[in-house]
Amino acid sequence: xxxxxxxxxxxxxxxxxxxxxGGKLTGELIEKLIVPAFANPALDALDDSAVMPFPxxxxxxxTDSYVVSPIFFPGGDIGELAVNGTINxxxxxxxxxxxxxxAFILEEGLPLxxxxxxxxxxxxxxxxxxxxxxxxxxxxxxxxxxxRIFITTSGIGVxxxxxxxxxxxxxxxxAILLSGxxxxxxxxxxxxxxxxxxxxxxxSDTAPLHDLSAAILCACADVHAMRDPTxxxxxxxxxxxxxxxxxxxxxxxxxxxxxxxxxxxxxxxGLDPLLVANEGKLVAFVPEAGAERVLEAMRAHPLGRxxxxxxxxxxxxxxxxxxRTAVRGRRLLDLPFAEPLPRIC
Amino acid sequence: xxxxxxxxxxxxxxxxxxxxxGGKLTGELIEKLIVPAFANPALDALDDSAVMPFPxxxxxxxTDSYVVSPIFFPGGDIGELAVNGTINxxxxxxxxxxxxxxAFILEEGLPLxxxxxxxxxxxxxxxxxxxxxxxxxxxxxxxxxxxRIFITTSGIGVxxxxxxxxxxxxxxxxAILLSGxxxxxxxxxxxxxxxxxxxxxxxSDTAPLHDLSAAILCACADVHAMRDPTxxxxxxxxxxxxxxxxxxxxxxxxxxxxxxxxxxxxxxxGLDPLLVANEGKLVAFVPEAGAERVLEAMRAHPLGRxxxxxxxxxxxxxxxxxxRTAVRGRRLLDLPFAEPLPRIC
Numbered sequence: 001x002x003x004x005x006x007x008x009x010x011x012x013x014x015x016x017x018x019x020x021x022g023g024k025l026t027g028e029l030i031e032k033l034i035v036p037a038f039a040n041p042a043l044d045a046l047d048d049s050a051v052m053p054f055p056x057x058x059x060x061x062x063t064d065s066y067v068v069s070p071i072f073f074p075g076g077d078i079g080e081l082a083v084n085g086t087i088n089x090x091x092x093x094x095x096x097x098x099x100x101x102x103a104f105i106l107e108e109g110l111p112l113x114x115x116x117x118x119x120x121x122x123x124x125x126x127x128x129x130x131x132x133x134x135x136x137x138x139x140x141x142x143x144x145x146x147x148r149i150f151i152t153t154s155g156i157g158v159x160x161x162x163x164x165x166x167x168x169x170x171x172x173x174x175a176i177l178l179s180g181x182x183x184x185x186x187x188x189x190x191x192x193x194x195x196x197x198x199x200x201x202x203x204s205d206t207a208p209l210h211d212l213s214a215a216i217l218c219a220c221a222d223v224h225a226m227r228d229p230t231x232x233x234x235x236x237x238x239x240x241x242x243x244x245x246x247x248x249x250x251x252x253x254x255x256x257x258x259x260x261x262x263x264x265x266x267x268x269x270g271l272d273p274l275l276v277a278n279e280g281k282l283v284a285f286v287p288e289a290g291a292e293r294v295l296e297a298m299r300a301h302p303l304g305r306x307x308x309x310x311x312x313x314x315x316x317x318x319x320x321x322x323x324r325t326a327v328r329g330r331r332l333l334d335l336p337f338a339e340p341l342p343r344i345c
Numbered sequence: 346x347x348x349x350x351x352x353x354x355x356x357x358x359x360x361x362x363x364x365x366x367g368g369k370l371t372g373e374l375i376e377k378l379i380v381p382a383f384a385n386p387a388l389d390a391l392d393d394s395a396v397m398p399f400p401x402x403x404x405x406x407x408t409d410s411y412v413v414s415p416i417f418f419p420g421g422d423i424g425e426l427a428v429n430g431t432i433n434x435x436x437x438x439x440x441x442x443x444x445x446x447x448a449f450i451l452e453e454g455l456p457l458x459x460x461x462x463x464x465x466x467x468x469x470x471x472x473x474x475x476x477x478x479x480x481x482x483x484x485x486x487x488x489x490x491x492x493r494i495f496i497t498t499s500g501i502g503v504x505x506x507x508x509x510x511x512x513x514x515x516x517x518x519x520a521i522l523l524s525g526x527x528x529x530x531x532x533x534x535x536x537x538x539x540x541x542x543x544x545x546x547x548x549s550d551t552a553p554l555h556d557l558s559a560a561i562l563c564a565c566a567d568v569h570a571m572r573d574p575t576x577x578x579x580x581x582x583x584x585x586x587x588x589x590x591x592x593x594x595x596x597x598x599x600x601x602x603x604x605x606x607x608x609x610x611x612x613x614x615g616l617d618p619l620l621v622a623n624e625g626k627l628v629a630f631v632p633e634a635g636a637e638r639v640l641e642a643m644r645a646h647p648l649g650r651x652x653x654x655x656x657x658x659x660x661x662x663x664x665x666x667x668x669r670t671a672v673r674g675r676r677l678l679d680l681p682f683a684e685p686l687p688r689i690c
Contacts, residue, residue, distance in 0.1 A: 018683020022577025022622070025683045027585075046589070047511045048434035048572065049407035051504050054399050062394035063446035063499050064482045067490075089393035101408035103497045105450075137409045137497075141688060145412075145492040152448045152482075152497035154408055159396050166392045227393065232367025240372075244391070277367070338363020338370045343486060 007032035013112040020106070020140025030138060033112070034104075037119045038126070042099065042134035050134035052099060055158050060095035062086060063154040069343040071118065071149055074188045075203030078151055079122035081279060081345060084208045085230065086155040087129045091213035092226035092282055094165040095157030097129060103137040105150040118149060129208040131155075163217070169224040170245050172315035175291035177284045179212060179304040180205070181257040182234055186276035186344050187265045194269065200261030207280030212303045216282075219297035220290030227283045230345055232335065235274040237283050238321045239335050241313075249321040251311035251333065274333065277344045285313065352377035358457040365451070365485025375483060378457070379449075382464045383471070387444065387479035395479035397444060400503050405440035407431060408499040414688040416463065416494055419533045420548030423496055424467035426624060426690060429553045430575065431500040432474045436558035437571035437627055439510040440502030442474060448482040450495040463494060474553040476500075508562070514569040515590050517660035520636035522629045524557060524649040525550070526602040527579055531621035531689050532610045539614065545606030552625030557648045561627075564642035565635030572628045575690055577680065579655075580619040582628050583666045584680050586658075594666040596656035596678065619678065622689045630658065 007028065018025040035043060042050035064085050071078040083100060090097045102122060106115065126133050184205040191198050209228060216223060229237040234256070242249045258273055266273045280303060286294045291309065298304030321333040352373065363370040380388060387395035409430050416423040428445060435442045447467060451460065471478050529550040536543050554573060561568060574582040579601070587594045603618055611618045625648060631639045636654065643649030666678040 016683065017687045020576075020688075021681075021683050021686055022575075022581045022620075023681045023683045026577070027680070045511055045513060046585075047438055047570075049405040049438040049440060049500075049502070051403050051405045051438060051440070051511070054402070054404040057399070058396050059399040059404065059443075059501065060394040060396045061444055061446060061499075061501055062480055063448045063497070065448040065450050065484045065497060067450060067484045067486050069490075093392055093394040093396060095394060095396070098404075099406055101406060101499055103408045103410040103499075105410050105412060105491075105495055105497075135407055139410045139412045139688075141412050141492065144489060145414075145688075146450075146495070147486065147490040150450055150491070150495065152408070152410060152450075152499075154406075154446055154448075154497075154499035155394075156404065156406055156501055157394070166390055166396070168390060225392075230367075231365075232371070236367045240391075275367075335372070336366075336368045338361065338366050338368045341366055342362045343365075343484075343490075 006036060009112045009116055011113060015106045015108055015110040015112060015140055017108050017140055017142060033116060034119060037123045038133040040132040040134060057158040057160045060090050060093050060157040060159050062089040063152065065150060065152040066345060067150050067343050068345050069147060073192055073204055076206040077118055077121050078149055079118035080125040081206050082151040082153040083122045083125035084206050084279060086153040087131060087208040087210050088228040090155050090157035091210040092228050094163045094217060095159045097131045097155055097157045097210055099132055099134040099156055100126060101135045101154045102133050103152040105146050106140045107146045107148050108140055108143045110148055129210055165223060165225050167225050167241050167244055170241055170285045170313055171224060172247055172313050173288055174224055174285040174313040175288055175309055176311045177286060177295055177298065178308055178310045179282045179298055180306040181259050182278055183258065183262040183273040183276035185279040186341060187262045189344055190269055191265055196265060198261045198265055200259060202261045205278055205280035207303055209282050212301045215297045215301050216284060216294050219293045220286060222290055223284055223286050225285040229278050229281060229283055231277050233275040233277055234283060235333055236335060238333065242319060242321050246318050248314040248317040249311060250314055251321065251323050253323050254326045255308050255310045257306045257308050351381060354457045354461055356458060360451045360453055360455040360457060360485055362453050362485055362487060378461060379464060382468045383478040385477040385479060402503040402505045405435050405438050405502040405504050407434040408497060410495060410497040411690060412495050412688050413690050414492060418537055418549055421551040422463055422466050423494055424463035425470040426551050427496040427498040428467050428470035429551050429624060431498040432476060432553040432555050433573040435500050435502035436555040437573050439508045439562060440504045442476040442500055442502045442555055444477055444479040444501055445471060446480045446499045447478050448497040450491050451485045452491045452493050453485055453488045455493055474555055510568060510570050512570050512586050512589055515586055515630045515658055516569060517592055517658050518633055519569055519630040519658040520633055520654055521656045522631060522640055522643065523653055523655045524627045524643055525651045526604050527623055528603060528607040528618040528621035530624040531686060532607045534689055535614055536610055541610060543606045543610055545604060547606045550623055550625035552648055554627050557646045560642045560646050561629060561639050564638045565631060567635055568629055568631050570630040574626060574628055575622050575624060578620040578622055579628060580678055581680060587664060587666050591663050593659040593662040594656060595659055596666065596668050598668050599671045600653050600655045602651045602653050
């Protein structure tokens with residue numbers, strides 16, 4: 001689909017080096033293909049920076065590069081992923097997303113129709129989250145100097161006065177809540193790359209979490225921290241909090257929601273689902289007093305239907321994440337030196 | 346040089362795919378090499394987004410990807426370029442830079458020492474401009490999936506109440522002022538690539554323009570617009586304004602400051618210096634009444650010593666940039682379809 005694209009694109013049209021040169025071709029690509037897709041007053045001004053009013057509150061600022069391969073995958077594509085990912089980094093900090101930027105690095109020879117598909121998908125994702133893409137950039141590099149499309153999304157948001165979420169707020173006694181089944185995004189990509197036919201449909205869980213996060217903060221304004229467990233999975237989130245807060249974490253493995261198809265694929269691929277990337281889940285660290293209210297609010301939201309309490313923060317065994325296994329055993333959760341899941345996002 | 350880098354780096358250490366995996370290697374790279382270089386409270390929190398107070402005013406937001414090749418060049422490197430470029434996009438919009446983000450895409454096999462050099466250089470550039478790098482991201486792609494280092498920098502700034510610069514403000518009668526000699530950055534890169542020995546030293550003019558821009562706005566609060574003529578050069582800036590404002594522009598070619606070595610290199614390489622990228626220059630569109638004051642303020646600033654009035658905006662010949670040539674001729678300035686200067690920034 002296209003958003004008033006004024007550039008007639010045929011199946012054989014491709015990105016040329018000249019699209020990045022600052023000449024007429026660059027102007028044509030930006031003004032006919034990219035800007036119309038994202039039309040809004042701040043972007044339409046096409047000045048070197050977008051200028052907007054800023055509401056009362058502190059500013060949240062985030063950035064992420066997306067290099068996922070392949071760029072189209074079950075459940076989404078790099079455009080949607082890049083927009084949702086940045087919305088999520090703002091949302092888990094308690095910020096209301098205000099505006100996004102998109103910077104494209106394009107490989108010479110990329111079919112323009114693929115670029116158009118990615119752009120349309122980014123636009124739909126932005127619309128879904130009610131946020132505008134107000135500024136951007138487009139560079140082109142020669143064949144072989146990048147892989148099709150890389151997108152770097154940045155975002156700004158507003159943190160209302162009085163709200164302060166962050167890993168520094170996590171306390172012993174906090175309940176740890178997870179919004180849904182883990183590993184969908186990573187397994188969707190890995191299965192595609194491995195040519196694996198999965199029993200159940202596993203598609204990327206890419207989704208914008210701003211609304212779920214707002215519902216959580218509405219149920220309990222005192223939530224200590226939220227994280228979206230992307231690269232490195234839920235394990236990386238827990239280990240990061242434990243390491244930086246010098247607290248212990250206890251997790252009940254059986255409580256972690258997981259689809260059968262994901263579990264099966266992980267066994268086949270030799271992966272620990274706790275280490276697999278998610279793109280539409282959040283982990284919340286919540287004072288015990290608010291935990292039930294937050295869990296209810298999560299479950300009442302379409303993106304949190306399968307939310308579960310998976311563990312708690314403790315001041316026993318500081319600096320360790322202890323996993324109670326299904327067979328009543330215990331193991332320490334640790335990050336691998338280097339998990340071989342490159343370009344998952 | 347290094348900024349308290351806690352990672353001992355030898356000449357043979359290289360970026361590994363695992364540095365991008367979300368495992369321990371990723372943590373080591375980020376927490377030992379990158380974060381210490383940019384240390385500041387917002388970044389040190391290492392949450393998904395950086396949160397800061399926001400002063401009174403509107404927010405300016407900008408992004409640019411840097412894919413310059415080679416990454417080290419006379420007068421600078423990709424790290425300094427990326428920081429300065431984003432500061433400049435904010436500065437020419439009349440914004441005071443508040444914070445930057447840096448997103449790295451790294452090629453597997455890149456020597457870590459080169460990454461460290463680029464990071465140190467980005468930090469120095471940020472310090473010089475008094476701005477913090479508050480958030481970032483690091484992705485690693487396999488050998489051949491990108492070319493060494495790409496950096497996407499985003500920036501936020503504050504536009505004080507009452508200030509409104511932008512191409513939409515440009516009026517017939519505006520004087521066009523240029524802050525210094527053109528083409529240095531582009532020629533420094535092109536000469537290096539072509540293995541050209543230039544008579545004079547030509548080095549990139551990469552520099553942060555926030556202070557020059559503040560001096561200009563102090564001399565004349567009523568400046569209509571400023572631009573930094575990067576990719577596509579001064580020509581792209583003028584053609585862009587003319588096209589979007591449906592006004593004419595008259596430029597006196599002899600008034601455009603240019604170094605002899607740049608002129609010579611352009612002749613050798615068959616380039617029009619007006620089309621060559623600058624990374625430390627600005628073009629100001631100023632009401633006639635303020636033009637002399639602004640010119641004086643520019644010349645009193647180290648980055649504007651060779652500033653010149655190069656032309657004016659007119660309502661004659663709307664939609665055309667007319668260049669009065671040295672031999673009293675006239676030619677219309679137009680952008681090439683695709684100027685063959687890939688990866689200049």
